[in-house]
Amino acid sequence: MARRLDIQSETRDAVAVVAPSGDVDLEVSQQLRKELLDCIERTGDVIVDMAGVGYIDSSGIAALIEAFQTARKRSRRFALAQVPERAYRVLKIARLDRVFPLQDSVDTGFGSAA
Amino acid sequence: MSPAGSTPAPSVAADAAGEDTLVALQVPARAGSLKLVRAVLGPAAAELGFDQGAADDLVLAVDEACQNVVRHAFAGVEPGTLTVRIARAGDMATVRLIDDAPTVDPATIRPRPLEDLRPGGLGTRLMGELLDEIVYETPPAGAGNVLKLSKRIG
Numbered sequence: 001m002a003r004r005l006d007i008q009s010e011t012r013d014a015v016a017v018v019a020p021s022g023d024v025d026l027e028v029s030q031q032l033r034k035e036l037l038d039c040i041e042r043t044g045d046v047i048v049d050m051a052g053v054g055y056i057d058s059s060g061i062a063a064l065i066e067a068f069q070t071a072r073k074r075s076r077r078f079a080l081a082q083v084p085e086r087a088y089r090v091l092k093i094a095r096l097d098r099v100f101p102l103q104d105s106v107d108t109g110f111g112s113a114a
Numbered sequence: 115m116s117p118a119g120s121t122p123a124p125s126v127a128a129d130a131a132g133e134d135t136l137v138a139l140q141v142p143a144r145a146g147s148l149k150l151v152r153a154v155l156g157p158a159a160a161e162l163g164f165d166q167g168a169a170d171d172l173v174l175a176v177d178e179a180c181q182n183v184v185r186h187a188f189a190g191v192e193p194g195t196l197t198v199r200i201a202r203a204g205d206m207a208t209v210r211l212i213d214d215a216p217t218v219d220p221a222t223i224r225p226r227p228l229e230d231l232r233p234g235g236l237g238t239r240l241m242g243e244l245l246d247e248i249v250y251e252t253p254p255a256g257a258g259n260v261l262k263l264s265k266r267i268g
Contacts, residue, residue: 002146023152026181027145055152057177058237086170093243094236 005031006052009039013108015077016043021052024060032060036067044076049106051082056090068100081106133201133208136161143188143196143213148180151198155209158200162207163267172265175244176209178237179261187215187259194258206246206264215258220250 005028006021016039020032039046048064064080071078079101083091091097103111129135139154141147152173159169176198183196194214201208241248247264254260 003149023149025145025148025152025177026184027148057174057181058240059181061236089167089170090174090240093240 003027007032007035009035011043012106014043015045015047015108015110016040017047017049017106017108019049019052023055024053024063025055025057026059029057029059029063033063033066036063037070040067040071040074040076040078044074045108045110046071046076046078047103047106047108047110048078048080049082050080050084050087053084053087056087058094061090061094061096064100065096077101077110079103079110129201130203130208130210133203135199135201138197138199140195140197143184143193143215145181145184147196148177148184151180152177155198155200159207162200162202164207164265168265168268171244172207172209175241175263175265176211178241179209179211179248179263181237183211183213183215183259183261187213187218191216202267203264205267207267209263209265210251211259211261211263212253213258214256217253217258 005024008019008021010017018035018039024032036046036048046067068078081103082105083102088097091100101110137154137158139151141150155173155176156169159172160166164172180196180198184193188194197210197212199210199212201210241263244265245263246266247262249262249264251260251262
């Protein structure tokens, strides 16, 4: 039986706040991808609360990239919030730390961009 | 590869020249095995003397290599087995991934340029950043591919 990723999604101030929890790896990254794309479809703007992500690999990063690009194409806002050190390191090695908008907190105003 | 239920073939479990094997793990070559591989590899890396950050890096690099096996080596065929063998070779840790998939031509596996922002290709790039050496070895009889990953300890 395949592992499921625990994902808590809610709408706050018309922004979808998506909080995956646990290891985001090849087994579950498609589930995160689908949830993020669904949230962009349903709600529009998306913040991914990364605080609960203990581990992320390239398949998880790919899910974030695809969601980010989809949001951008539709002129929707997309940010990663509370990225833990280990996940941040993966972004940095992949040179994606300056590609994704990063936030210290789950700020539905998207920082000053609101 | 050895029949189900038997011990791994000697070619899989034996030390390579100048190496001391710490642990070898044989799993079904599927995505659901990766969490277990990481769970074994993390403490093994610590045992070899890596600090937490470097151990995390090794775990990620090996996970990415295992993904390539699961997604590409066994593409279009029934998933077989993947053996992950962790050893010390002097001041290097070596991790061999041994599968029974059809033999892959290493020349077909290339990272994408960094500025190419598309999903995919990223894993190979991460491996290149996190490891000191990546070598395809000649597979022994019964094995499809042997990938040797090396990372300096310390």
